[in-house]
Amino acid sequence: MLSWHQSVPSSSFELIRHFAKPGSSVIDIGGESSILAGMLVEEGFSPCTVLDISKAALDGAKNRLAPSIRCRIDWKVADILSETDLATYDIWHDRAVFHFLVEPRQQEAYIAFAERTVKPQGLLVLGTFALDGPEKCSGLPVQRYDADSWQSSLVGAFGSEKKITRYTAHQGDHSNLSSTL
Numbered sequence: 001m002l003s004w005h006q007s008v009p010s011s012s013f014e015l016i017r018h019f020a021k022p023g024s025s026v027i028d029i030g031g032e033s034s035i036l037a038g039m040l041v042e043e044g045f046s047p048c049t050v051l052d053i054s055k056a057a058l059d060g061a062k063n064r065l066a067p068s069i070r071c072r073i074d075w076k077v078a079d080i081l082s083e084t085d086l087a088t089y090d091i092w093h094d095r096a097v098f099h100f101l102v103e104p105r106q107q108e109a110y111i112a113f114a115e116r117t118v119k120p121q122g123l124l125v126l127g128t129f130a131l132d133g134p135e136k137c138s139g140l141p142v143q144r145y146d147a148d149s150w151q152s153s154l155v156g157a158f159g160s161e162k163k164i165t166r167y168t169a170h171q172g173d174h175s176n177l178s179s180t181l
Contacts, residue, residue: 009036009095012125016040016091019123025089027051027117029080030096033060038069045091049074051083052096081109092118095127099142107143111153126150 013036016026022044028037031050038061041048052058055077062070076086080097092114101107118124129137129144136142145153 009034009039012036012093012095012127013039015125016045016093016123017043020045020091024091024123025087025119026091026093027086027089029092029094029098031061032057032096033064034096035061035064036093037061037073038065041069041072046072047074047087048072049076049086049089051076051078051080051086053077053079080113081106083113086113086117088117088119089122090119091123091125093125098126099128099137099144100140102141102143107153124154 020026024045025047026037026040026045027049028034029051031037031052032054034050037048037050050058050061050073058075058077062075065073076083081101098107098110101110114124128150129142131144131146131149133144134142135144
């Protein structure tokens with residue numbers, strides 16, 4: 001588990017609630033100890049999967065949720081770059097993994113997998129660091145983006161008809177974090 005997390009993922013929760021409807025399926029990539037999945041299940045989003053490379057992180061998230069909620073979430077320990085067995089989802093959410101993929105081949109593999117996994121007309125919610133953001137997070141190098149560079153990353157996989165519909169730079173819980181959609 002990394003050194004930073006958001007105890008209440010309000011930005012992600014509000015973005016998903018704004019752009020998607022209850023009943024939509026969701027996967028939280030790199031969910032760590034976040035309670036986002038529990039919040040979404042309580043709002044009627046289902047099925048809900050949390051994928052993280054760390055079993056300990058997922059166990060932490062499970063322990064933060066009521067048993068009646070955690071039993072309604074599919075908890076999956078896996079490396080997103082080597083995972084091949086996922087359902088398709090209406091919503092793909094990631095505030096914890098993509099920005100750590102600094103090699104182009106890693107980024108391409110991730111985007112190609114997201115393209116195969118997100119349903120047509122689905123929602124992709126990613127948190128990345130802005131160009132003026134820190135170069136490292138939790139001691140690891142990160143890739144930084146602006147709306148144009150992220151948009152150009154998507155064109156090859158999702159096609160030119162996909163557009164970022166919202167781009168914000170957060171200064172609150174994590175300096176210069178950018179949510180792209």
